[in-house]
Structure formats: C-alpha cells, structure tokens
Amino acid sequence: MNTRTITNLLLVGIALSILALLPKLSGFHLPGNQQDYQPAQPIAFSHRLHAGELSVQCLYCHSGAERSRHAGIPSTSVCMNCHRFVTTTFGAVRAEDELAQKEKRDPRRIVSPEIQKIYDAMALDASMNPDRSKSIKPVSWTRIHNLPDFVYFDHRRHVNVGVECQRCHGPVETMERVTQVTDLSMGFCVNCHRDATKNGLNGKTVSASIDCAGCHY
C-alpha cells in the first residue's frame, strides 16, 4: 500500500467520523458546562406548581441563600411544614370527597405517590407518626447547577444585593422539571459583573469585582 492510499483512507475515515459526530455536536459543551442539563429527580417535584402557581418564595425552601455560600436544598422537614396536611392535589381530594358523599361513606385519605416518598424518607406512618419498623432515608437529589471546577460562588453576596434568582437559574417558576438554563461559565459571570458595575443593579450603584481572587482561591 502506498502512501497515497493510506492518506485517502485516513481522509475518508475522518470524514465519516465527522458525519457520525455531527448530530451530537449541537450538544457539545466545554468541560464543566452543563447547560440544558435536566436530570430526573427521585421525587418529581414541580417548581412550576410550588414557585409558580402557589407562589412559594424561593427563599422559603432555599433559605441558605441569604446566609451561606450555598442556597441549600431544603431538608425534608421543610417539606413537611405543608405536606403534613397536604397529601395530594386539591382536585384529587375534592373528587374523593364527592365520591365518598355519593357512596355515603367517610372520605379516604389519599396520598399522592410522589408525596408518599417524603413520608417514606422520614419513615412516617399513615397518621404522620414515626414508624419504628422503617428506617429513615434522606432524599438523594441529583445536583443540576454545577459550577466548573476551581471556582467559589457565594449565594449570600448576590442575594443580599438583590440579584434575582432567575438571573442565573432562569424562570424556574415555570419549569416542571428544573433545567440549567444559563451556561454558568466565567463569561456569563463576568459580563454580568461588568454590566452591574457600569449600569448599577436595581437602580443602586454596585461594584461587582472582576478580580480573579473574587472567585478563584
């Protein structure tokens, strides 16, 4: 085989590889960039319902955002503040009430399978008391917003000057399942920092640092 043949073979091979990879290239990300990441969660928690329809404040559950670098994922006990009483959708409760009335019996307690997972995690029985025969098991959520390596982000500095959560996290209140909307790259951060320093934030002048050591240390 002479050199020419080998070169041609190689070229054909490269061309085929590119063709094969092309459809995937639209999803190409730099390492550490998880834009559009939308994993399934152990509990099908709907931000659209809670944050959108029911208008629960972000900070009600993610209370660490004001005080700590991490916004934090609420502990199961926070869920229980409401879900001690709310066991399923309002529609399902009303349908059961109507059915019970028709069948002339007491309405049964209906628990949605997703909410049941909270009770299972905390090992609660039907009357919301700890069930000693079961063991507790914390909910293992899949982390969606991962910053690239070697960077420190502090929620409290942003929340306390009034940066909206949606600025980085997108319209979470419309999402059934949360997805990472922005790419959370350094360019994304620095553009916003430059803009805020130049134009102010919510009408206030701010000085958002673009020092490396602001985030990298």
Add this chain to the structure above:
Amino acid sequence: MSKHYWKSLAERDRDPAYVKSLADEFIEVPQLNDGDKSGVSRRSFLRAAGFAAAGGAFASCSPAPLKKAIPYLVQPEEITPGRAYWYASACGACTAGCGILTKNRDGRPIKLEGNPSHPLSKGGLCAVGQAAVLELYDSQRLKNPVSGGKESSWPVVDDAIRGQLERIKGSGGSVRFLTGSTGSLTARQLIAAFTASFADGKHVLYDALSASAILDAHEATHGARVLPRYLFDRADVIVSFDADFLGTWISPVEYTAGYAAKRALPALSHHTQIESCLSLTGSKADKRLRVAPSEIGLVLAHLANRLTEHDGLQALFTSLPPCPIDTADLNQIIDRLLSSRGKSLVVCGLNDVDAQYLINLINHALGNYGATIDVQHPSYQKQGNDKELYALIAQMESGKVDALFIHGVNPVYDLPDGARFAAALKKVGLVISFAERADETASLAHYICPDHHFLESWSDAEPVAGILTITQPAIRPLGATRSLAVCISAWMGFSRSDYELLRDAWRSSVFPRQTRETSYDAFWDKTVHDGHAAVDAVAVPVQAFRAESTPAVPTAKSANLALVLYPKVGLLDGRHAHNPWLQELPDPISKVTWDNYVNVSPALAQRLAVSDGDVLQVAAESVTIELPAHIQPGQHDSVISIALGYGRKGTDRFAKVGPQWLEGRPTVTDGGLVGKNAAPFRSFDGRSLQDWKPGVTVTKTGRRSELAATQTHHSLSVPERMRAANPEPRPMVQEATLAAYLKNPAAGAVHTEESATLWPGDHKYTGARWGMAIDLSACTGCGACVVGCQAENNVPVVGKDEVRRRREMHWIRIDRYYADRGEGDVDVVFQPMMCQQCGNAPCETVCPVLATVHSSEGLNQQVYNRCVGTRYCANNCPYKVRRFNWFDYPHEDRLQNMVLNPDVTIRSRGIMEKCTFCVQRIQEAKAEAKREGRTVKDGDVQPACAQSCPAKAIVFGNVNDPQSAVSRLKSDPRRYRVLAELNVDPSVGYMRVIRNREEEKE
C-alpha cells in the same frame, strides 16, 4: 555598615559547595550509605506508567460524574450548610490548657484558633495546638478497646475489669492511677473517688517534661507543693537559667503573651538568658550567656550570695568556687535585679531541687513573690512528682501493686529506665492503659481503653487556680472510644455520660466558687459559650517564705562533655510524633525537619573534625545512640544536645509520606523510626529527673546522613554572578539598640534607594488595599503561623526527601538569621516571610498565561486553573515565596482528608502556589459585611498566621483605611520593607528589631 547576618555557617564562610548550590535549580541528594534505597525500580516504574496511561484513557471516556445533593432530613436549627461555626473549648495538646475556638464546617472541626477572650493564652495558639486537629483524623488511633492485644468491645472489657477490680477490693489489694498532669477537675475528683474505694489506692502524677523540682523547692520554702504562676507581663527584668519559657517550658503561649506585653516600645523589659544550648527564648534575649548545665548551680549560688550580702544578711555560702561567668556580667545582672525589686523574675528550667531552691531564695530576696510570682493562685499545668513515680516503680517491682491505670503518659518510652518500667509492669496483675494507640507502654497493658481525642469529648481544665475552661466536643467520637471519666464511672458501677459527669462535678465544686451568677444553668451556659470562667481559687495552704535548710555548696562539675536533652517546639515529649505537620515543621532554631540530631558547637565540631551530617555515636555509661551531627552556632563548647520526643513506636508509618517517585527516598528507612529516642540518657538522682548528663563521649562513625534542613532554602541572597557589582550583603533584617532607638526612632535604618518612577501607578486601589505589618522585635519564631497556615490553606506534607530537595510547601517560612557576637555567640533574628503581595510584582510580568495577576485590592492573585507550571514567576520572585507542586501530594487517607478546608482549592501537580493573604477569609469577611449591610471593619479579616501568633507580632488590615492598625504602623519609624530597593513595592512592612542594649552600634 550594618551587621552581617547569615543563615548558615556555609553561607557565612562562602562554602564553595553552598555557593554552587545557590545557582542549581535541582539539588543532588547524595546517596546515603545508611541503607536507604529508592523505593521504585525501573521495571515497576514502567509497569505503573503503563497502568496510568491505560487508566487515563479509560477515565477520559467516562461522562462527567453524577453529583448528588443530600439534604438533612431535619436540619438542626443552628446549622446552615456551608457556614462555619465556632465553639469555644480548651486545647488538650499539652498541659498548658490554652483557650481555643474550634472551627466547624459541616459537622467536622477543621481548624483550631486561639480564643481571644481567654485570660491566659489571650488569643494565641502554638504550633502544637494548631496541629492537634490533624491528630483527630489519625486513622491509626484505636477505634475499640483492646484486651490482651486483640480488639474487643466495651461490655466485654468492662465485665472483665470489674470482675478483677472486685477481687482486688475483696483482698484489700492496692490500686495505682498513673497520669500526666491533668488539669481536669472532674477527672481528678473521679480518680480520687475511685482510688479511695480501695483499701490502698493512690493517684500518682508525673510529667515527661518534668517540673517536679520547682514544686519540691516550693514545698521546702513555702510549705506547699505548688507550681507558682509566673507573671511575665509584670516583669521588667527577666533572668532565665535554661528555661525555654517562650518555646517549651510549662506554658509557652501564656508566657509569650506576657513577655510580648512587656516588650512594647518605648519601654522594654530586659531579658538575660543563661543557657547551654541556643533555645528559642535565648534567641530573643537581650543578653545571652553560655553556661554549661553543671555550672548553673554555681552561678545561682553566687547570685544568691551577692543578693543576701547586699541586704546585709549573712552570706548563704561561706566559700564558693569562682563564678563561671564574668564578674562584670554578674554585677550587671545583680544591678538590674536590684534596681527592679518586685518587678523582676528569675526562673530556671533545670529540674534540680537545689537550683530551684536557690531560685526561690533569689526571688524572695528580690520581693518577687506576690508581685511577679503568684503562689496563692498556683498553676496546675505541671503537678508531677518524680519521687512518687520512682516509689511507684519500686512498689511495682516488689509486686505490691495489684492494678495500675495509666493515662496520658508513656513511661516505657520517656523514662530513662523504660525497660525497668516495662519489666515492673509484668509484676502488676492488672494494667489498664487509656492511650489512643498501642504505644510503647500501652502495648504492654492487659487492656487498652482508648480515650477520646480532646475534640470529641466533654472535659474541663483548671490550668491556673481560679481560671477554668470547658472542653466541648466538636464532633461525635470517630471510633468507639470512651473518656477516662466514663470508664471510671462504668467501673464504679454508676455508668454516666461524660457530659453528665462534668455538669455534676461543676455543680458541686465549681458553681459555689463564684457569686456572679445565681442560676447554675446560666453559669454553665455562659461558661460553655465563653469557654472559660473565672472563679475563686481553692485556698492553697501556702506559708510565709522560710529558708531553713542550706543547700549543698554547688561545685563546678568538671565534666569533659555534657549532654543536654531538650524538647523541641513541635514534638515536645514525643506525644505528637504521629503528627506529620509537626514532624515537617522546621525547628525554629536549627530549621531541621523529620529528625533529631546531635547539636555541636562550631568550635567543638572543629576540634572533633565533624561536619554537618556526620553520624556520631554518643555514649554515656551503658547507653549509646547514633545520630547525625548538626553544627549549631551559639551552643556551649563543652555541651552537646539531643532532642527528646523522637524514635516513637509506630513512626515507621511515615516511610511512605510524601510523593513516591522514581528517585524518591523514603522518609524513614525500612522498619526505621523518625529519629531516635534519647530518653535513656536521662537520669533520676533520687529527687528529680535530670535532663542532662555529664561525661559523655562522642565518636565519629564514618557514616553520613543528610539532614533535611530548610535553613538555606529560598535564600534571599544575591546570585554569585551579580555579587561583583554589589558585594555588600542585603540588609534583610535591620536592628537597633534601645538606647539608639530612644535617641532616634528610625535608628538602624539602612539607606535604601527607592527608585523614583516616571510613570503613574498602575493600580489605583480605590477600595481596600490589604497590607501587613510584622514586628520582628515581637516575633519569637515559634512556628505557630507556619502550622496555622498549613491547616488553613491545605498545605501538603512532602516528606524528608523532598525537604532535602528544597521542595517543602509551607506558604510562610520563618527565616532565621544569625550574626556573630564574638566568642562563638550569635545574635538571632526571626523573619516570617510570605508572599509580599508586591505593588509592582515581578511575578506578574513574567507569567505567559496571566495566571498571576494583580487585584484591585493589591493582592497578587494566583489562579490555579490558569497556571501551566512554567515556574517563571518563582524564578523572578525576589522573596522566594512561591511553591511549585512537583507532584500530586497524597490525599489517599480519606479520614485525614476531613481536615481539609473546603474553602481552599487543593492544588494539583504542575501548579504554582503561594500565600494569598488568606483571600478566602477576606472574601468571607466581605460577604458577611454585605449581609449585615455594612463595610468591612478593621479586624474583620485575620489571616491564619496573624490570628494564631502568641506574640501578636503580625497585624493585617486595610492600608487605605487611615484608622486601621496596619496603616498606623505604616508611619512607624521602625518600619522598613525587605528589598524595597528593588522598587517592587511590597505590601508587607517589617518593624525593626530593637534589643535592650546600651552599646551603640559601630
């Protein structure tokens, strides 16, 4: 012309090998002939390389790892993930009982700092205290009780011990409790109750670093066996005989704080140190006299005689051999002492009853009792009784002890006759040790009931009468360990938790000692919050001074060569030998890591034809030891010295510390230990343990062993080829005498031309500009900052071989400079050196990838993920403070990784790193200020080094804030900047050394 300062004898004498090594990038580590071989063969290297390549290929195919986020089920009210919480506690790393604050992140303690409100330590914490947190995560600590050498469980062990104790009780047998000085009130009460429940029970205390003679001397002169509290903060004149009170003696942090308080200009205390080996304390002295330990008694006798003569009393000694020190020097000391009666302090570190008796006499004659020495509120930091210890050994040997409980001490290791103790142990029917690991003594015990680390346990301490601290747990016990108090309660049949025992003990015996709080709960809560409480001291039956006995006339013992055994700042009596941070901490004076060695004075070395690293055999009577020599300027010419605390069982674990690579050599050779145990050279003279031995012989073995000393690493010296242009040594350290300073506060300044610049400043610094001021007069070189920085910034341990190759990773080093004073004596200056955060930084201009750039607040930022490892910046750094990661330093010990600070990146191979002024703390302070809607106040940001400094020598803050402490120091006439003539505009200012001396400089 300024004084010529040098770091090593080779540098002073311009040793050709040393001069050549300055230009070399890589150090050739000589092949050693003590049997150490490199651990990797060519074949195994190729095998490993193949696997690494294959592994890398596979790893790169896998998708990004799935990250899980698991919240609490029920979040504790006071916990917010990501926030650090601080708990006040007490340090248990030695018997000094300093107050600490434990930094807890996500349920694990990661950093210890001094508690600023603590009345003794006043916010300082020594290197040992800083490093103690690492020992919590030691994977070799016992996790279960041990019975007959095998792991067991508490119910089994308890049953067996209770059964044996019942039998002993029934037969009227004797029980002995042998502990170190325990400041814990609760433990002492429980031990007393426990021993009292037997027909013959007794609690015996001893300290490996004994102060027994001081207590014995006070028993003779004051009628009570107490260790007085020395108040260095009230002493204008200090005369110390061999007492290393700033480094290792009794309570160094407390004494350093007091000493530093009296060294605030323009008033300076006067400090005379009379010692045989150059100690940390001696290096700070205004006047240092070299006297062999055998002659110290004689100097004291002369001093006592002269003082009694002066007071018109009958001389204590009628005839004395001539004084070993100059009459002029002695007169000067006496004049100084007499001119500040009641404001002077004479201390002695020798554990010799006669010497201590004379010290008491001298202090009494000077009226220091009740002024600078407090016997009414004595210290409980050392309570050991050497005589009782030896009485106990004799009893054990005669088979009269039925049960022996050993807590906090390791007599088989640290006694001169450890083998005798080991043999005596065999005659005791029941030996129970509370050691954290099967050490020299514990491995001979029938049962080991491992105690908690002090960060896992409720306990208390009363270091000084009336000052109590509470130790609170910062983490659940990592193993099934149990505190001493709980063990005793279980064996006495009333099983309680250590919290209940502590609370009950305090309710009955501490709460009634105070009147401020009326509710016990309120008192308890306040004490736990503050970490300490001041209560009335239990009255000590101290009598008025009486001098009944006249001590024997000291004679200048004519010993050819004396051996002095001394504790090192990092390792003390050896209890911290398993701590790699402390093993790698350069000794403040010798700068040697990972070893002990024989200190020899330059003159003696010349006489014996010994050079650095020659292995010497030291012999006295039947004891011999072979260790490498270290030539130590300032050492007495007829005294050699060896550090205690080395050669601990189990330190062969450090064979694999640091990177393992083709040419890497293990830190310890096969089966070897770190250093050698010199305790067999100690002796018991019938009254107290002696830490020096006359009449030793030294012979050269002909072998060599390269010490891992950092003293010439990262030298700020002029390269040889540029020396011709300016042969003058650079004035790194500047100093002046007090007399000169009082005339002209800027005395000692070396004229350095700060070049004018044509250009406007590159950086505007509109907000903060961070700066630092370091008082070289206050710095004692103790190394607390080095370990504090290591803990805060995840600085790796590299091992002995890498240190030899100048690759230690400490971000802050303490440069120790010597200057000749004639007659073999030296002046010493310590200069903490870290990144100077230059305004015109030479490192920034040479980085090809902009990995090191200037911040708007004056920091030289090092961006790890941009760094490609060209090392140009380190080469261009005039201060030599940049450290390169030659390897991925091991982080395989999952348990030990728990100590890592999550706020600081772990640097990987090929990355340059350096001091950041603890930028994570700056960012934290700014975030907190923003949260509270204010600006950052002075004092909000404290880098780890400044926080831990017992002498408060380091001040940090915003130079642009005219009210800040650091900007006030900026206009101090003592301030100078190192290498300012290079026009690099460093942000760190140094305060010139001022020595309390009369003579003007030439």
